[in-house]
Amino acid sequence: MINDYPVKIIYISEPYAETFTPIIYALKDWGINHKKVVSD
Helix, strand or coil: CCCCCCCCCCCCCHHHHHHHHHHHHHHHHHHHHHHHHCCC
8 A cells, every 4th residue: 555645736837827927916015015004
């Protein structure tokens, strides 16, 4: 019996997913710029 624990899952994104990158960075920048207001 082969020990398959922990289970290994590999995710591979499609090239189209890279179109989402600017949105992720925009959300990150928004969070950094509004951190003080949001965390109060």
